[in-house]
Amino acid sequence: MYGCQQVLLNPDKELAAVLEFICTEANNLMNCGIYYARQIWFKRRRIIGKYDLEKEYKNNKHFQALYSQAAQQALRTVSESFKSFGGLMKAFRKGMVADNPRLPKYLKKGGLSAVSYPKQALKIKDGQIRMPLGKLVKTWFKIASFFIHKPSNLSFKDIKELRILPRNGCFYAEFVYLLPSVTADVDSSRVLGIDPGLDNWMTCVSNVETSFIVDGRKLKSLNQFYNKRVATIKLGKAQGFWNEELASLTERRNRQMRDAVNKAARVVINHCLQHRIGTVVFGWNRRNKDGIELGKKTNQEFVQIPTARLKNRIEQLCEQYGIQFVETEESYTSKASFLDNDPLPVFGSGPEGWKPSGKRVKRGMYRTKNGEFVNADANGAANILRKVEIQLGLDLAKVCRAFLTAPSRVFLWNSKKTRTKGRGFSPSRSILLESPASLHFVRGQV
Structure with a gap:
């Protein structure tokens, strides 16, 4: 490799x-x-x-x-x-x-x-x-x-x-x-499910009693600033206009995206190595950005966030450390209730009249059949594990409500610890990225 x-x-x-x-x-x-x-x-x-x-x-x-x-x-x-x-x-x-x-x-x-x-x-x-x-x-x-x-x-x-x-x-x-070969002490029966998103860039739930969220709001903010500056500079200019200021802005933004991808992927791999997790399951719908209609603002945010590059980077690191990487489609994982064991059909082949027993009542909050509240994205990440439970022979008995309610939140760029209430129902604990992942760039003199 x-x-x-x-x-x-x-x-x-x-x-x-x-x-x-x-x-x-x-x-x-x-x-x-x-x-x-x-x-x-x-x-x-x-x-x-x-x-x-x-x-x-x-x-x-x-x-x-x-x-x-x-x-x-x-x-x-x-x-x-x-x-x-x-x-x-x-x-x-x-x-x-x-x-x-x-x-x-x-x-x-x-x-x-x-x-x-x-x-x-x-x-x-x-x-x-x-x-x-x-x-x-x-x-x-x-x-x-x-x-x-x-x-x-x-x-x-x-x-x-x-x-x-x-x-x-x-x-x-x-x-x-x-790259030198790395022999990691991991167990393939220990698994981590990843649900990609926007505000919560990655929501991760494992079957070894851990859960965490990689925050994506800073990434959205960087993209918003870039788009606003580009629109201001191009205002009134001919189509295809380009200058040194635009090139500088674009290069800075691209470096920030690459930095975020490397740091977020390293967070996942370090977590797997720390808890001896030998399997990573990533929820991904192919061509999920083609012709998407989420509104002008959300479309811009969703399409410009480099989640596909993040997925590929995690896959590369998994290969290096001998961790099994599995990609699965994520249809119905946000609607179905994990705690109520709702069926999870493949998109387009669901049974007629299928309805989830729970409901997503607001941003970040999911209510189960019994009226219990859990983090909506954590519920989706757990359902992604259920998608491949039989195929991989997984034991999900330890994935319980306690770890679906308040996952830890990881901030990639914060310089000090902060406790944020968040939007909607997201009572997450704040965690610093204590040792930043090795940056993709090394500044050198020639």
Whole structure:
């Protein structure tokens, strides 16, 4: 299993010019490859082969401006995208994919694309990594290579690939490295159910007498501020308007989202390791954001929260620590009463006249058949466990009302403990994220 670490580069003018040049050449080369691959499809209805683009463009000036292996990686990225398109076309014809796939489109003219260097192209010198340039660059500018600092927490022998990523006016060095295998002391019969949401980004309930909520209101606030600033700046401007201020705002917002995803995923994994939980069940309805109609405001909040990326990050960490990750659909989990053991049909196949015995009476409050009140999202998380109870052979006897009523609340960014009443029925205990998860970014000097 491989991991990635991104380092924000602070290049001087000379290095910034080199980075911008190679990213521009990579963008131009990829557009050349896309053009050729599209023509092959239009004329012959054939998907381009893995090495066809390299043979076609080995004498191209954009190819020769890049280091040969970096140029090959750029063209293989194009061929892989067309290969994926071909696979989706086959799946669409068989009725396995709902939407008709489209051919890969051209990249923005004059834009910047990522440049990848495999390990064998890299050399270490005085604690810096040497990255070679292409033949034409050596001829034109008399520059053979450039250097970037190696992160102190990575060994050079562990690095498998290095990518230069241009994003919103910034350059990042992304180091791909082999993650060490981790043997965790976990038990697969111990399970954690996760119900994703908005104010409560993740509500987690286990069968080992624990429950907690990862707060999502700060995330909504960050998105709201970003959208308000973007709307103000774009007011009265032409469609497609973009400037440095918008790029800076977008980059800041994206970093905050990545930080939140990493911290929230680490909260879940640390909880699993602490309580020897060996199975994580994530409730997820595929395509749940397509054509959603929750109102203009809620639509914006729901669609922009990166819950899918959070799910993928939790899955990656589960794989690293040997924890089983299970994804299940979550239809009727919010309506059905866990304590009353209501049936949980699959969406679209429920029995005629099905009605839950309990009811969600207000935001955060669920009333059971006997008039008992529990946290609505905790009730949903427990029902997600019931969805796979028989399939995984789970024992949910310890999931009781006590842990569905007042789950602990985890704040990802708070600097001090606070006790919040919350909206509706949410008598949750506040918990600090005591040791922040390792950030996705390491700021470095070049």
